[in-house]
Every structure is written in structure tokens, then in C-alpha cells.
Amino acid sequence: MTLKTTNGSAERWLVLLSVCLAAMTMPLTFTGPAVALSRIAADLGGSPIALNWVTNAFMLTFGASLMAAGALADNHGRKRIFLAGLCLYVVASLGAMLAPDIAWFDMFRAAQGIGSSLAFAGGASALAQEFEGPLRLRAFSFLGTSFGIGLAFGPIASGLLISAFGWRSIFVLVAALAIASAVLGLRTIRDSRDPDATGLDWAGAGTFTIALASLTYGVLQAPQSGWANPLVIALLTVALVFFAVFVMVEQRVRRPMLDLTLFRFPRFVGVQFLAAAPAHGFVVLLVLLPIRFIGIEGMGEIKAGQLMICLSGPLLILPLLAGQLARWIAPATICGVGLLVTAAGLVWLSLTPPVDIALVAPLVLIGVGIALPWGLMDGLAVSVVPRERAGMAVGIFNTTRVACEGVAVAIVMATLSGVTAAQLAAQGASTNTAAAAQLLVTGNVGASTQHLPTASAAILVGAYEAAFDRLLIVLAAITIVTALVVFLGLRRGSTVEHEAVPVPACQEG
Incomplete structure (x- = not known):
């Protein structure tokens, strides 16, 4: 696909490539430790809560610092913040690789999240300065595809690296990509900032x-x-x-980090619900499914990675196609239909036995559904604020997205643990069900049997699977409600709104 810019500069292609390389590392950082969790636990130890922080430490700091990172990019320069974030990210990745225990590992994961937020906010807001109107939507569809590449190949790449070199090797890959992104960005990204910025809130x-x-x-x-x-x-x-x-x-404050007046506009609200949608319909599965496949069902890392490609593979192609479809079909329709397809896939998955071949079709359907809005999300986010405040737009949107992902993962893990404990109690276990359920949620069936010595591994696995299926139905219901809100929010809009918050013509719902 040929992507033309407003002045035809070839360097803008390289800017896009630099930002996309950085974006690709983030889902690799997210999915890799999920695949390696059982090996990390065996090597570094740690309680169920400490092991939950392997994922949540990264998600928490990433989400919590994105709005501040966007404001810093607007204030101090997008290029500067982008490069500073990548430097921190590389150092933290190498620290996680060399961590001596779970406490140090979780701290370096938190530092990775801060570096990622700086790099992503700086890079995405720099990208927003390079492209305008319909071209911006297409450029951001490439950004969505980069995430898709990381998500699609992250599990299988991590599985291959873990099998060949051990779990610590997964951090070498993400550090190498981040270094390549920084070198390219240093040469091509031109620094820009908000001329009206007054400092960080x-x-x-x-x-x-x-x-x-x-x-x-x-x-x-x-x-x-x-x-x-x-x-x-x-x-x-x-x-x-x-x-x-x-x-x-x-x-x-005169120059807020989050301009609350934007919530008066239905399109802005719709975009924020769109940002939250992948959290409960897709991202939680990136954490839960590798744990289930490897820890509960006993699959190898490579087999689990192959199944995860079925889930995330559609993100390799469909975000770009969705960017093209947005020329003729309203983004509101694309996003709403995509989320309904995701909900259908979640229901299908809840009815499917954990057999390799049977799992493929529902996983693909979930991936197809989430991939349709994926490539439009970032472009829609920067379209609902003035161009000068692109950093704030990126910060708000991705804070909503990542904060919801982190909180959703935490809530879903807690819910799965509670429902699993209830299932164990219903099958006759009267004591230690909570402790056993917490260990099951981290994929540790062996340790769970120590808390319930009268229960066989088959009973524990059955309780977990029943709880998992119920959870999928709840996630599907939430996704359906989100689809309706997103569709109605993106389609609505008054003349006053469009004057106050310009939207590219191709994105009119």
C-alpha cells in the first residue's frame, strides 16, 4: 500500500517505521511473560499475588503514566520523550532478564511500563504531526497492524525462545527492537511540541x-x-x-492533563469506550489462555503459541483493511460490528472443549472481531481533539485503553479465582478452596492439590474450566453493551461538536 503524506517526504515513511517498531515491542513485552509464567515461577518463586504482578506491574505503570507522558511530549518535545522512553525501556528489559528474584523482576516490569508509556505517547503524537485528515487514519492503521504483529507472533516467538534459550531470552528480542526503533527515530523524527503548553499537570x-x-x-x-x-x-x-x-x-487547572469538557461530546465518549473494549474482549485472553493452555491443559509453550496465533493473527491484516473500508463504511459501523463478532466468538469459546482443533475457529472469530476496530482506534483518538493537543489525545485514549486492560486483567483474575473456589466448594471441598483457586489461576495444578489433598487433579481442572466458561459469557455480555455504546457514540455529533473538535471527513459516522 502506498501512503502519501502532505509534502511527499520519504522521511515520513521512516518516522512511521520507527514508531511502528516501538509499538511492536509492547505486545511482545505483554505476551512473552504470560507464556513464560510457569518457568518464571519455577525459577524466581513468588506468591500468587507476586506472580500476578508479572503482568500487572507493566500494565499498571504503562496505563497510569500515559496521560502524563502525553503531556510531557506536548510540553518538552515528542522526539525527546520518545527516545527517553525507549532508553528506559531497554535498560528495564535487560534488568528483568537478569533479575535475581520475583521482587526485582516485578520492579523492572514496572519500569518497562513507564518507558513504554513515554515511547508510545511521544511516538504516536509525533506521528499525528506528520499526517493529516484521511491519511492520518491510514497511518494509524499501520500502527494498529504493528501491535497485531507483536500480538500474533509474540506467543510463538516467546515459546521458541523459551524452549531454546530459557525465559530470560524473551527480553533480548524486545530490547533489540527498541534499539532499532531508537536509532531510526533519532535520525528521522523531527521534534515538535504544543506551542501553548504551560507545563505538566x-x-x-x-x-x-x-x-x-x-x-x-x-x-x-x-x-x-x-x-x-x-x-x-x-x-x-x-x-x-x-x-x-x-x-x-x-x-x-488552566491546562489540564485531561480536558473533562471533552466528555460533553458523544464522539469523544464513544472513542473512550472503544479504547476500553479490547480489555475485556481480547486482552484478558492474552494473559489467561497461555496460563490455561500450558498450566491447566498441559500443552507445551510452542503449541500454546500456535493457538494464540489463531487469536491474534487477524490483527496482521484486518486493521489495514479496516482503514481502507473506512473510506466507504462509517467507522461507527465497522467498530460496532467488530465488537459484536468478538462477543459471538467469546460465547462460542465458552461452549468449546479444550481440544486443539476445536479451539481454532472461536479463537479466530474473536481475533477477527477485535481486529476490525483495532486499526481505527488511534486515528479516531487523535481526530477528536485539535491537532496541537495530539499528545493529550494519545495520552487520554491510551490511558483509557491500558488502564482498563490492567484493571480488567486484575478483576478478571480475581473473578476467575472466586468462581473457581465456588466450583470447588460445590464439588464438596470445604476448606482451603480460596488458596487452591488462586494457585489454579496461575496455572499451578500441582501446588493446588496440596491445599486440597482429597481432590484429584481432574476435579481441580474441571472446576477451573467450568469457572472459565462462565467468565467468558460475562465478558461476551460486557462486549455487547460496549458495542452498542461505541456505535451510538461515534454516530452522534452536532455541528457545534464538529466545529469545536474537528474530525476528518472520512471518519464521519
């Missing part, structure tokens, strides 16, 4: 980060300690208070 960034961190930690702690535990109640209360303070801060 530190109060907003701080209150939002504390709120999100407290919420995620509370949700992760609840399965082990119980929802009535004083620590869990305190963490959730802190989250609620600081979210309220964040809203008050953003209403008073």
Missing part, C-alpha cells in the same frame, strides 16, 4: 497514578485476603478518594 498526574495503583493493588489483594479485609477496603477507598480529587484538580 503534576497534581493531576500524581492523583491519577495513586488512584489507579490503589485500585489495581486492592483488586489483586482481594482474592487472597477477602473483599472485607481492612487493607483491601483501605486501598479501594484511597482509589475512590484520589479519583475524586483528580476530577477536582482537572476542573481547576
Whole structure:
């Protein structure tokens, strides 16, 4: 496909390539440790909560710092923030590779998240400066495809590396891609910033980060300690208070990190729901399914990676096709239909036995459904704010996306643990069901039997599978509701809205 820019500069192709290389590393960073979780646990040890943080530490810091990263990019220059983020990302990746225990590993995962947020916000907002109108939507469809490549090949690449060189080798791959992106970006990206920027909204960034961190930690702690535990109640209360303070801060500052007035526009609201949609319909499966395939069903890493390609493979092609379809079909329709297809795939998967061949079709259907809106998301995000505030748009959209992903993973893991414990209790287990369920959710069937010595491995696996199927039905219902909100939000819009928040003509719903 030929992508023309407003001035025909060939260097803009290289800018796009640099940002796409950086974007490709992020899903690799996300899916790789999920595939390697059982080996990480065997090597570094750690409690179920510490192992949950292998994923959530990255998601939490990535999501919590994206809005601040977008503001920093607008204030201090997109190129500078992009390169600084990649440097931090590389150092943290090498640190995770050499981590001596689970505590250090989780800390380096958190540092990876901060580096990723800086790189992504700086790179995506720089990309928004290079392309305008319909071309911007097409450019961002390439960005979506880059994520698809990382998601599609992440599990199988990680499985091959783990089998050949051990789990630590997965971080060499992401570091190499990040270095290549930085070298290319250093030569091609021109620095730009918001001329009206007045500095970072530190109060907003701080209150939002504390709120999100407290919420995620509370949700992760609840399965082990119980929802009535004083620590869990305190963490959730802190989250609620600081979210309220964040809203008050953003209403008073002259240049807020999150412009709350944008929520008056249905299109903006629709875009935020679209950002949240992959979290519960797709991203949670990237974490749960490798754990289930490897830890519960006993598959090898390579076989699990091959099945995960069925889920994420459609993201290799369909985001680009969706960008082309948006010329003739309203993005609202593409996104709404895609999410309904995803919901249908989730229901189908809940009815499918865990047999290799049988799993292929529902996994592909889920991937097809989520891939249709995937390539339009980032372009729609930057279309609903003035061009000068592209960094804020990228920050808001991706904060919504990644924060929802992190919180969704935490909530879904907690829910799966609770439903599994209930299934075990229904089958006659009276004590230690919560502890056994927590270990099952991390894929450790052997350790679970130690808590329930009277229950066979088959009973434990059956309880987990029944809980998993119920969870899929709930996720499908949430996805259907989200599809309706996204469709209605993206289709609505008044003349006043379109004047205040310009939208490229090809994206009119």
C-alpha cells in the first residue's frame, strides 16, 4: 500500500517505521511473560499475588503514566520523550532478564511500563504531526497492524525462545527492537511540541497514578485476603478518594492533563469506550489462555503459541483493511460490528472443549472481531481533539485503553479465582478452596492439590474450566453493551461538536 503524506517526504515513511517498531515491542513485552509464567515461577518463586504482578506491574505503570507522558511530549518535545522512553525501556528489559528474584523482576516490569508509556505517547503524537485528515487514519492503521504483529507472533516467538534459550531470552528480542526503533527515530523524527503548553499537570498526574495503583493493588489483594479485609477496603477507598480529587484538580487547572469538557461530546465518549473494549474482549485472553493452555491443559509453550496465533493473527491484516473500508463504511459501523463478532466468538469459546482443533475457529472469530476496530482506534483518538493537543489525545485514549486492560486483567483474575473456589466448594471441598483457586489461576495444578489433598487433579481442572466458561459469557455480555455504546457514540455529533473538535471527513459516522 502506498501512503502519501502532505509534502511527499520519504522521511515520513521512516518516522512511521520507527514508531511502528516501538509499538511492536509492547505486545511482545505483554505476551512473552504470560507464556513464560510457569518457568518464571519455577525459577524466581513468588506468591500468587507476586506472580500476578508479572503482568500487572507493566500494565499498571504503562496505563497510569500515559496521560502524563502525553503531556510531557506536548510540553518538552515528542522526539525527546520518545527516545527517553525507549532508553528506559531497554535498560528495564535487560534488568528483568537478569533479575535475581520475583521482587526485582516485578520492579523492572514496572519500569518497562513507564518507558513504554513515554515511547508510545511521544511516538504516536509525533506521528499525528506528520499526517493529516484521511491519511492520518491510514497511518494509524499501520500502527494498529504493528501491535497485531507483536500480538500474533509474540506467543510463538516467546515459546521458541523459551524452549531454546530459557525465559530470560524473551527480553533480548524486545530490547533489540527498541534499539532499532531508537536509532531510526533519532535520525528521522523531527521534534515538535504544543506551542501553548504551560507545563505538566503534576497534581493531576500524581492523583491519577495513586488512584489507579490503589485500585489495581486492592483488586489483586482481594482474592487472597477477602473483599472485607481492612487493607483491601483501605486501598479501594484511597482509589475512590484520589479519583475524586483528580476530577477536582482537572476542573481547576488552566491546562489540564485531561480536558473533562471533552466528555460533553458523544464522539469523544464513544472513542473512550472503544479504547476500553479490547480489555475485556481480547486482552484478558492474552494473559489467561497461555496460563490455561500450558498450566491447566498441559500443552507445551510452542503449541500454546500456535493457538494464540489463531487469536491474534487477524490483527496482521484486518486493521489495514479496516482503514481502507473506512473510506466507504462509517467507522461507527465497522467498530460496532467488530465488537459484536468478538462477543459471538467469546460465547462460542465458552461452549468449546479444550481440544486443539476445536479451539481454532472461536479463537479466530474473536481475533477477527477485535481486529476490525483495532486499526481505527488511534486515528479516531487523535481526530477528536485539535491537532496541537495530539499528545493529550494519545495520552487520554491510551490511558483509557491500558488502564482498563490492567484493571480488567486484575478483576478478571480475581473473578476467575472466586468462581473457581465456588466450583470447588460445590464439588464438596470445604476448606482451603480460596488458596487452591488462586494457585489454579496461575496455572499451578500441582501446588493446588496440596491445599486440597482429597481432590484429584481432574476435579481441580474441571472446576477451573467450568469457572472459565462462565467468565467468558460475562465478558461476551460486557462486549455487547460496549458495542452498542461505541456505535451510538461515534454516530452522534452536532455541528457545534464538529466545529469545536474537528474530525476528518472520512471518519464521519
